[in-house]
Amino acid sequence: MSRPFAELWSETFRHAAEHSPFYREVFRGMNSVPALTNVPLVDKQTLSARNLDFLCVPRERIVEIVTTSGTTGQPLLWMLTESDVKRLAENERLSFACAGLAANDTLLVAVAMDRCFMAGLAYWLGLRELGCGIVRTGAASPMLVLDMIERVQPTAIVAVPSFLRLVAEKAQETGFDLANCSVKKAVCIGEPIRDGAWTLNASGRAIESAWGAKIYSTYGVTELANSLCECDAGAGGHLHDEQLHLEILDDDGKPVAAGEIGEVVATTFGVEAMPVIRYRTGDCAAIFREPCACGRTTPRLGPIVGRKHQKLKFKGTSLFPSTLAAVLEESEGVESFVVIARKESELSDSIEVLIHGSVSMLGLREVMQARAKITPQIRLVSRAEIEALQMPPQVRKRRTFVDLR
Numbered sequence: 146m147s148r149p150f151a152e153l154w155s156e157t158f159r160h161a162a163e164h165s166p167f168y169r170e171v172f173r174g175m176n177s178v179p180a181l182t183n184v185p186l187v188d189k190q191t192l193s194a195r196n197l198d199f200l201c202v203p204r205e206r207i208v209e210i211v212t213t214s215g216t217t218g219q220p221l222l223w224m225l226t227e228s229d230v231k232r233l234a235e236n237e238r239l240s241f242a243c244a245g246l247a248a249n250d251t252l253l254v255a256v257a258m259d260r261c262f263m264a265g266l267a268y269w270l271g272l273r274e275l276g277c278g279i280v281r282t283g284a285a286s287p288m289l290v291l292d293m294i295e296r297v298q299p300t301a302i303v304a305v306p307s308f309l310r311l312v313a314e315k316a317q318e319t320g321f322d323l324a325n326c327s328v329k330k331a332v333c334i335g336e337p338i339r340d341g342a343w344t345l346n347a348s349g350r351a352i353e354s355a356w357g358a359k360i361y362s363t364y365g366v367t368e369l370a371n372s373l374c375e376c377d378a379g380a381g382g383h384l385h386d387e388q389l390h391l392e393i394l395d396d397d398g399k400p401v402a403a404g405e406i407g408e409v410v411a412t413t414f415g416v417e418a419m420p421v422i423r424y425r426t427g428d429c430a431a432i433f434r435e436p437c438a439c440g441r442t443t444p445r446l447g448p449i450v451g452r453k454h455q456k457l458k459f460k461g462t463s464l465f466p467s468t469l470a471a472v473l474e475e476s477e478g479v480e481s482f483v484v485i486a487r488k489e490s491e492l493s494d495s496i497e498v499l500i501h502g503s504v505s506m507l508g509l510r511e512v513m514q515a516r517a518k519i520t521p522q523i524r525l526v527s528r529a530e531i532e533a534l535q536m537p538p539q540v541r542k543r544r545t546f547v548d549l550r
């Protein structure tokens with residue numbers, strides 16, 4: 146880091162304490178810079194309830210307005226000044242550079258540029274900074290993606306993993322040789338491609354083999370106007386520490402040891418319009434601080450293992466539904482599944498796994514115990530029963546976890 150933490154934090158503190166109605170209240174009467182760890186945590190509910198009280202500049206200084214997924218009802222408004230847009234561009238330039246992209250690359254940006262999302266804009270800005278060629282296909286049509294691959298011969302793509310799988314299906318259907326196409330790198334957003342370790346999960350492996358490309362996970366949060374992307378080592382997303390400070394905290398708000406899973410809590414540096422301090426993202430992951438094989442010395446954030454509120458308590462251990470899902474996706478004979486959690490007591494949940502397919506129950510129990518360290522109830526059911534649970538009428542995205550707690 147070329148600028149010391151103390152300087153970056155003091156700048157964020159003074160700016161927020163002076164200009165944000167929310168932070169003016171929090172820091173009332175405080176004249177010297179407090180230790181960051183003494184500042185109260187702020188969560189999404191507060192961001193939602195006090196949304197525009199986080200704004201530090203007059204509205205005429207705002208140049209971009211996007212939204213972030215809301216916890217209840219309306220999505221939050223998030224605003225950026227010209228300098229915030231430049232910071233966002235620099236963040237993505239650094240992130241894409243981690244994935245080894247450079248000016249001679251041509252990329253398909255297969256994510257939405259509209260619908261008030263920040264991500265598409267951020268990628269576009271970062272790639273512009275790098276000087277790459279950009280094809281904004283969006284994520285509406287797999288056919289358009291295949292067509293542009295053929296005509297433009299791009300070297301890389303940015304997309305959500307499930308969309309990359311959809312394109313692979315379309316390629317297979319139409320006899321398009323995707324595995325030997327020009328795309329050699331895929332930057333994956335929004336869904337996990339790795340399991341807890343550094344190995345690819347079933348989805349990641351399917352994408353690598355269908356596309357014949359190396360895949361890189363990237364993790365971004367709109368409220369932080371920041372993303373962390375993996376390098377070739379695939380050992381966590383690199384933090385750009387002049388823009389963002391991360392803490393990983395346990396349920397009591399205490400820091401966990403490096404490599405241990407906890408909630409990702411973030412403080413933005415250099416944000417003008419809506420800085421946030423000790424923001425609880427709700428995402429759970431581990432941080433790794435030893436230098437990376439790529440030579441970078443910045444901390445790396447491991448795969449997001451789940452949302453904090455999804456954490457299951459089961460007979461004295463805790464785990465995330467994603468751990469069970471990873472085991473089930475790898476298990477032979479499992480065609481589809483749903484994990485159902487119910488509240489049993491304050492200290493324990495009951496976990497039931499519904500499976501469609503032809504599996505050896507004994508074998509599956511053993512694998513569960515070995516890999517997820519628990520043996521939940523397992524029941525074989527019909528495909529229709531699974532599908533009804535995965536896609537009930539009010540749910541827009543297929544789910545494999547049903548939380549009835």
Ligand SMILES: [Zn+2]
Nearest residue numbers: 376378437439
């Ligand atoms: Zn690295």
